[in-house]
Amino acid sequence: MCMFAMLNDFCRGFVPKRPGAPALLIVLAALSASGAAQHSDNPSAHALASPSNAHNADHYYEPLPQETGALGLKLMLRRLHTTASLMQTTAHPDDEDGGMLTLEARGKGVSTLLMTLTRGEGGQNKLGSNLFDGLGVLRTLELLAADRYYGVEQRFSRVADFGYSKTPEETFQKWQGHDIALGDMVRVIRTFRPEVLVARFSGTDRDGHGHHQASEILTREAFHAAADPRQFPEQIKEGLETWQPKKFYIGNVCGFGANTCDANNYTLRLNTGTVDPVLGTSYVQFAMLGLRHQQSQGAANWTVDPGDRFTYYKLVDSLVDSPKDKEGHEQSFFDGLDETLPGLAHRLGNEEKQLPWLMSALADVQMRIDEADAAADKRPETAIEPLTAAAAALEKTILRLHQSNLSNHAKNVLLYPLEEKQGQLSTAIALASSVTLHVVVDAPVGSSPDDAFVAVPGTTFQVTAKLSGPQSPTSYPETVLTFPPGWSSTVLSRETTGNEAITHFKVNVPSAAELTRPYWHRNNPEKEALNIIDDARYQTLPFPPPPITASAAAPTIGRLSAICMVDYKDSAGAVVERPLAVAPAFSVILDPGELVLPAEDGPQSHVQVDVASNLDSKSLSETHHSAGPDKDRPDKDRQNKDRQNKDGTNKDGPNKDGPNKDGGILQIEAPKNWSVDPTKETLDFQDRGDQRRANFTVEPHNRSEGRTEIKAILKSGQASFAEGYSVVTRDDLGTFFYYQPALQRVSIVAVKTPKSLRVGYVMGAGDEIPTVLQQIGMDVTLIAPEKLASENLSQYQTIVLGIRAYDTQKDVTANNRRLLDFVQAGGRLVVQYNAAAGDFNAAKLTPYPATLSRDRVSVEEAPVKILDPTNKIFHSPNEITQKDFEGWVQERGLYFMSQWDPNFIPLLESHDPGEGEKKGGLLVAKYGQGTYIYTGYAFFRQLPAGVPGAVRLFVNLIGSR
Numbered sequence: 001m002c003m004f005a006m007l008n009d010f011c012r013g014f015v016p017k018r019p020g021a022p023a024l025l026i027v028l029a030a031l032s033a034s035g036a037a038q039h040s041d042n043p044s045a046h047a048l049a050s051p052s053n054a055h056n057a058d059h060y061y062e063p064l065p066q067e068t069g070a071l072g073l074k075l076m077l078r079r080l081h082t083t084a085s086l087m088q089t090t091a092h093p094d095d096e097d098g099g100m101l102t103l104e105a106r107g108k109g110v111s112t113l114l115m116t117l118t119r120g121e122g123g124q125n126k127l128g129s130n131l132f133d134g135l136g137v138l139r140t141l142e143l144l145a146a147d148r149y150y151g152v153e154q155r156f157s158r159v160a161d162f163g164y165s166k167t168p169e170e171t172f173q174k175w176q177g178h179d180i181a182l183g184d185m186v187r188v189i190r191t192f193r194p195e196v197l198v199a200r201f202s203g204t205d206r207d208g209h210g211h212h213q214a215s216e217i218l219t220r221e222a223f224h225a226a227a228d229p230r231q232f233p234e235q236i237k238e239g240l241e242t243w244q245p246k247k248f249y250i251g252n253v254c255g256f257g258a259n260t261c262d263a264n265n266y267t268l269r270l271n272t273g274t275v276d277p278v279l280g281t282s283y284v285q286f287a288m289l290g291l292r293h294q295q296s297q298g299a300a301n302w303t304v305d306p307g308d309r310f311t312y313y314k315l316v317d318s319l320v321d322s323p324k325d326k327e328g329h330e331q332s333f334f335d336g337l338d339e340t341l342p343g344l345a346h347r348l349g350n351e352e353k354q355l356p357w358l359m360s361a362l363a364d365v366q367m368r369i370d371e372a373d374a375a376a377d378k379r380p381e382t383a384i385e386p387l388t389a390a391a392a393a394l395e396k397t398i399l400r401l402h403q404s405n406l407s408n409h410a411k412n413v414l415l416y417p418l419e420e421k422q423g424q425l426s427t428a429i430a431l432a433s434s435v436t437l438h439v440v441v442d443a444p445v446g447s448s449p450d451d452a453f454v455a456v457p458g459t460t461f462q463v464t465a466k467l468s469g470p471q472s473p474t475s476y477p478e479t480v481l482t483f484p485p486g487w488s489s490t491v492l493s494r495e496t497t498g499n500e501a502i503t504h505f506k507v508n509v510p511s512a513a514e515l516t517r518p519y520w521h522r523n524n525p526e527k528e529a530l531n532i533i534d535d536a537r538y539q540t541l542p543f544p545p546p547p548i549t550a551s552a553a554a555p556t557i558g559r560l561s562a563i564c565m566v567d568y569k570d571s572a573g574a575v576v577e578r579p580l581a582v583a584p585a586f587s588v589i590l591d592p593g594e595l596v597l598p599a600e601d602g603p604q605s606h607v608q609v610d611v612a613s614n615l616d617s618k619s620l621s622e623t624h625h626s627a628g629p630d631k632d633r634p635d636k637d638r639q640n641k642d643r644q645n646k647d648g649t650n651k652d653g654p655n656k657d658g659p660n661k662d663g664g665i666l667q668i669e670a671p672k673n674w675s676v677d678p679t680k681e682t683l684d685f686q687d688r689g690d691q692r693r694a695n696f697t698v699e700p701h702n703r704s705e706g707r708t709e710i711k712a713i714l715k716s717g718q719a720s721f722a723e724g725y726s727v728v729t730r731d732d733l734g735t736f737f738y739y740q741p742a743l744q745r746v747s748i749v750a751v752k753t754p755k756s757l758r759v760g761y762v763m764g765a766g767d768e769i770p771t772v773l774q775q776i777g778m779d780v781t782l783i784a785p786e787k788l789a790s791e792n793l794s795q796y797q798t799i800v801l802g803i804r805a806y807d808t809q810k811d812v813t814a815n816n817r818r819l820l821d822f823v824q825a826g827g828r829l830v831v832q833y834n835a836a837a838g839d840f841n842a843a844k845l846t847p848y849p850a851t852l853s854r855d856r857v858s859v860e861e862a863p864v865k866i867l868d869p870t871n872k873i874f875h876s877p878n879e880i881t882q883k884d885f886e887g888w889v890q891e892r893g894l895y896f897m898s899q900w901d902p903n904f905i906p907l908l909e910s911h912d913p914g915e916g917e918k919k920g921g922l923l924v925a926k927y928g929q930g931t932y933i934y935t936g937y938a939f940f941r942q943l944p945a946g947v948p949g950a951v952r953l954f955v956n957l958i959g960s961r
Contacts (some may be wrong), residue, residue, distance in 0.1 A: 003614055016752030034493045060141070060579060060734025066106075066279055070380045073431040074278050075151075077376060077383075079424050080369045083165045083417045084254035084339040085111040087245075089185065091211035091218045092161055093120040093143035095200055095299045097251060098150050099272030100288030100311050103620075104333070105151035107276050107283055111420065112152040113192045114141060115540075116179055117215055121525070122161035122890065124835065126298040126808060127313045128766040131941070132525035134738050135296065136160070137518065140542050141733045142294040149290025153192070153451055154445040155540045157184035158520060162529040163890040168203075168217055174529040177820075182218050182225060183235075186539050190240045193416055196333045197223055197245040204251045216250055223248045223317055224266040238887075241412060246337055247440055250319040259310050263327045266312040273309030273884045284309045294731055298807075319456030341366040341421070344414055351410045361397045365421075376432065384431045388555055391425040394418065429558030435469030437560040438481065439550040445575055446568030451731045453566045454583035455547065456614050458511040458658050462492070462696050465503045465550045469557065473501040477554040481564075484547055486510035492633040494712070508546070509582070511658065516581035516584035517725070517739045519544050526889040526945050531820050543736055546579035553799075570731045578735040584686075585659040588666075588742040589724035593766070595710070595938075596946045598776045599703040599750040607696040607744060609666060610710045610724070615659070617690035623933050633675035664716030666694050673701035681738045683714070708744060712742040716903065747946020753778050762788065762812060763803030767940040772951070788815035798828040798958045803940045806845060817846050823847065824928030830957055833895040833936040846934065847899035847927040855918050856936070857892035857910045864892070865909040867919065873907060873953075876960040877931075884949025893937035896920035908937070933957055 067280040072627075088105055090096050096114055105112035120143075121136030130138065140156070144772045147154050160179045165171045175181055182677065189197070201207040203216030225231040227244035236242070250269065254261035261269070272284040279286045288304045308812065315322075315330065322336030329538055338346055342362040345352050352358070368390030375382040401411055430436075442462040446452035453460060467481040481489050492504040519538040520531040538544045548564035566576040591608045663685045668676045681694040698710060714721040722742045729735040753776055761770045773780045783791055783799070788811055799822060805812045823829045824847075836841050837852040866874060866883040874880040892910050897920030900906075906919035921936045935957065942950030 018660065025745065027444075028932075034585045035164055043526065046682050057253045057846040060144060062577075064148065068803075069431065069434070070376070072280050073376050073380050073383065073428060075106060075109070076424055076428040076431060077369070078107075078709040079108070080421065080428065081110070081341075081366075081373070082109050082339045083341060083344055083421075084108070084196075084334050084337070085113075085192065085194045086190055086196045086198060086333060087113045087115060087189065088198045088802050089115045089117070089215050091202045091215040092116050092951040093139045093146075093213065094291070094294050094299065095215075096146075096150070097147065097200055097311055098291050099284030099309060100198075100313075101150040102279075103270060103272050103274070103283040104288040106279060106286070107274075110334075112150070113155060113188070113194065114147065114150070114152045115155045115157070116190050117157045117159055117185075117218075118161035118211065119156060120161050120297075123297070124765070124804075125296050125767050127608050128298045130766075133522060134726070135493065137728045137736055137738045138296055138733075139294070141728065141730075142296060143734060145293035146287075146290035149286055154542050155188045157181045157540065158531040158533055159184075160522065160525075160529050161211065164723050164856060164894070166858055166915075168213040169210075170859070171214040176530060177455065178218060178221065178253075181214070181532060182221055183232045184231050184540055185218055185222040186226045187235055187240070189222055189236060189245065190243045190810040192542075194245050195337055195339070196247045196249070198249045198251065198333070200251045202250050203232060206255065207252055212252075218317070220248070220250075226259055227596055239586075241409060244319065247315060247322075247333065249313040249315050249333065251311075253314045254312045254640055259308070261310075261312045263329070265314065267315040267514065268313045268333065268883075270311050271308055272311055273307050276390065280305065282309070295730070295732075302699045316337045331876070341369075344417060345415050345925060348406070348410050351406055354403075354406060357400075358397075361393070361400070365393045365397065368393060369425075369826075371836045372428070372432075375663050378808055380432045381434070384429060384556065387425055387429045387432060387665065391422065391429065391555075392774065394422055394425065397928055398422070415866045426558040428552075429556075430560050431558075433469060433471070433561065435467060435471065435476070436556040437465065437467050437552055437562040439463055439465040439479075439481075439548070439549060439562050439564045440577070441564065441580055443566065445910065446566070446630050446689075449568055449570075449578065449727045449735055450475065450612075452568035452578060454516075454614050454687070455507075455509050455513070456585050457509055457513040457515075458585075459615070460506060460508050461505060463505050463548070463550075465505070465562075467501040467552055467560075467901045468499055470499065471556070472497055473497070475551045475554075476557070479503045479550050479552045481505055481507070482515065482549045482551060487547070497592070513547070513582050514544075515583060516544070516546070516737050518736075518751060526941075546890045548580055570656045572731070576731075578729070582738060583614050583725065583737065583955075584721055584723075585613065585615050585719070586664070586714050586716060586721045587614070588721050589726070589740070590710070590711055590712055590742055590744040592768070592771055593744060593774075594944050594946060595744050595746045596772045596775045596943070596951060597700065597703065597746060597748045598753065599705055599748055605698050605700075606711075607667075607668060607698055607710055609694045609742070611666060611694070611714055612724075613663070613685040614688055615685070616820040658717055658720045658754075659721075660717035663692075664714045664721075666712060666714050669698045669711040669713065671700075671710070675701070676708075699749075700748065700778040703748055705748055707747045707946065708748070710744040710746055710938055730941070745946070747948070749776070749946065749948040749951045751776055751948070751952050751955055753955055754961070757959050758796045759958055760791075760793070760799040762801050762805055762809070764802035764812070765808045766836075767803050767952070769800070769802065769940060772943040772946075773955075773958075776951070776955075778955075785809040785811035788812065788818060793822040794825065796822075796827065798830065800958060801832055801891055803832045804834050804836075805832070806834045806840055806843070813843060814844070816843070820847055820927065820932075823930035823932050826929035827929045828933070829959065830933045832939065833893070836873065837895065847932050848903040848925060850897050850901060850904060850923070850934070851899040852895060853898035853920070854894075855896040855920060856894035857896075857912055857918060858889055858890040858894075859912050862892050862910050862912055866907070867909055868905060868907050871905070871907060871924070872960045873924065873956050876956065878952040878956055880949070880956065881951055882913055886949060886954055887947050888938075888942055888950060889945045889947065890941050891938050893921045893935075896936045897923055897934060901925075904934075 002376045104110040118135035120139035124136050159175045162174050181554045199210045199216040199219040201216040207213045227242045229242050238757045253265045270881050273282045275282045284304050291300050342359050345358045371386035374381040422681040441453050443453035467476045488508045490506045494503050500568045519535040522528045546563050551561040553559035572578050663683045665680050667680045670676050676698045723740045725737045728738050759780045762783045770780045840852045862952040903925040904925045909917050909919045911918045923934045925932045938952045
């Protein structure tokens with residue numbers, strides 16, 4: 001990824017809110033279109049919704065202060081003054097040009113969308129040990145938190161980040177060619193309809209990462225492919241129309257961080273260091289506040305100094321002539337385009353003459369918006385009247401368009417941006433009126449994100465909706481709830497008190513209700529580079545939308561909408577909210593999810609199963625099972641069958657007969673001829689949030705090297721549960737749910753472990769290597785970094801530093817001399833890779849001079865040569881051969897040494913195709929009486945994946961004598 005480029009040029013940039021609109025003030029006009037889209041059977045229905053319907057940060061975050069009150073109204077009025085639209089493409093979360101996006105979306109009111117091809121699931125995690133798809137969910141939330149500041153909508157493709165790639169050719173090979181990612185990009189262009197398309201990268205070697213280069217190559221192809229009906233005709237059959245952006249720009253034309261650039265290299269220079277009076281800071285600084293949420297990428301403490309900050313783009317394709325200065329430079333992405341509201345009429349081409357009234361009608365709407373802008377500068381509430389007049393005039397214009405004889409294509413050319421303006425006007429009225437809508441589940445406040453209330457299929461619960469504002473609550477409209485098909489509600493009561501109109505609802509959740517889960521998955525994240533789309537309705541969205549929306553509409557307050565929320569306490573004990581989610585009655589998780597067993601002389605294996613209940617005593621007593629397949633969705637039975645586990649249980653939760661209110665029987669399904677003790681456990685639950693843990697001992701009948709699985713299943717009444725979820729969140733993020741089947745992947749490895757060896761392990765950023773070592777029978781003790789100053793290190797024969805230990809743990813750097821003294825006295829220190837090469841080298845942490853670099857071998861199948869075959873590391877306690885480098889996942893290694901003192905002996909050589917030799921991935925040196933080892937080989941990925949050769953080699957690194 002584009003790590004640290006932000007510090008130079010803002011290379012990278014919950015789900016936040018729509019640009020300029022408070023999270024709880026989403027326009028009902030837009031929602032009325034998206035309501036069907038959210039839950040329709042037509043896979044393209046959501047794609048056909050207006051861009052203002054996008055399910056982004058609105059569902060996960062409170063509005064920023066700049067998006068409320070008078071400031072929020074100013075931002076929304078900026079949007080009302082332009083019909084400009086821009087789409088930027090990148091490869092990963094943190095690649096985006098956040099300063100530019102914020103300047104366009106916040107500063108100029110441009111409707112702006114960011115398409116990030118992958119979710120960053122193949123990257124490194126600087127916060128913990130979660131990798132692959134769990135990391136992808138976390139990084140989606142982090143990017144959405146950043147988007148909240150940029151003010152943009154967010155989309156993704158189905159291609160996955162499979163780790164660092166040095167060439168676009170390798171990238172496309174992993175992504176099975178261009179067409180899958182290209183089709184997703186074309187879908188987004190045809191849906192969002194940007195006037196300007198902007199690639200963050202240049203498509204050249206300058207971009208570095210092969211994913212970066214591929215993102216520009218695809219964007220260049222998509223610029224014209226989106227307008228070609230022969231390209232991806234299945235999208236046209238779904239109801240999408242072709243779309244041709246008018247201008248295409250590329251970035252990274254001057255190098256990231258360049259505040260000067262050769263005039264011939266760029267067409268447009270933008271100063272993102274300009275201070276915006278509404279935001280209260282510069283665009284790039286405001287964007288940095290968002291970027292800092294991408295903490296898994298190490299961005300938590302990044303800052304940008306005040307002052308000019310330039311970003312450069314080059315126009316490489318255009319359908320319009322734009323004015324340029326004598327050096328060939330533009331002033332705006334939209335030079336040569338008429339982005340005024342009346343200018344929409346010109347988009348009709350020859351059909352414009354059929355509507356001689358259109359230009360003046362749009363000019364009248366624009367005049368009312370201008371009046372509202374002037375009024376808002378005095379007092380926000382005085383803008384209500386002209387905004388209401390503008391909304392009425394626009395509604396009349398839209399009605400006349402529907403009744404006109406224009407072609408359907410021409411109508412859509414106009415209706416798409418005009419319906420977006422309808423939504424923006426309604427939001428502006430709501431901001432000016434200071435009326436808000438809030439809806440929350442009536443449930444005890446959860447003690448943590450994990451304990452917050454969730455809706456369970458086949459149960460009921462109550463919610464309260466409140467309309468609040470300065471007006472008399474008797475003048476407020478009724479609040480209504482919108483659901484997926486099959487859901488229903490009953491109004492229990494309506495009342496007014498103070499300045500609030502309050503409505504209480506009882507909500508019925510059907511037994512077939514869909515769970516809140518990603519709409520994509522990979523069967524084998526360690527090997528596959530494409531996501532499988534489970535529900536095409538949500539394709540390209542960050543996540544599926546929450547299930548319940550409340551709405552209310554009146555001319556004087558606009559049309560308000562709010563996502564139904566639940567309350568819980570964050571880590572500081574403050575009560576916060578997250579969107580209502582749907583979860584199964586019981587969550588079943590095996591811990592750990594990966595198990596590595598030695599083929600011989602291994603310890604007994606223990607399987608721990610954690611089961612959590614989402615049913616409280618009330619919902620248990622009110623559980624209803626009458627709901628069958630929705631009549632409006634004839635394919636529902638087929639969908640349910642598609643989501644069956646192999647054992648016939650339903651992946652989405654209880655079947656129509658429902659779970660047993662008292663709990664159920666937990667069983668382990670082990671491979672044939674394995675022994676399991678006990679054979680089953682009865683688990684009892686009293687209330688929601690109850691958790692039970694069961695431990696089983698399993699003994700393989702045959703310990704031949706290979707892979708197998710252990711499964712857990714909870715049978716409760718007539719329902720079965722064979723999967724569980726984890727709640728992915730942080731105090732600064734929104735929340736989503738990551739599901740995994742209740743199984744444990746078992747790797748049996750023919751590995752010999754040294755006897756009586758005590759190993760101390762110091763965690764860095766977090767990895768699962770200590771767990772694997774313990775599973776194969778080694779004596780491993782975790783040493784807290786802060787204990788290094790006082791710990792008796794002589795009790796260990798070997799100490800291992802986890803990945804990025806020097807990067808992330810200041811105590812490791814501070815006590816490095818103690819670690820080297822430990823080696824000098826006869827111990828062995830194994831240092832795994834660190835990413836901050838500059839800091840590592842400046843601190844001189846190695847016993848002899850060595851230079852850490854960013855050299856890596858990204859192709860996991862790259863040949864490995866043993867340079868010193870006689871070294872004991874290749875013979876004790878395991879014999880290492882070429883076969884031990886087969887079956888590795890994602891990459892060989894990263895952050896190799898580039899230079900080293902002669903006291904270091906390189907043990908392995910590997911390099912990517914077409915590159916020179918790289919011998920700095922595994923260095924060993926005698927230091928005093930002991931041994932110092934540096935390794936950049938990616939053991940942190942290989943050992944949890946149970947790669948046999950990597951397990952054997954790592955055991956030798958820490959245990960050969």
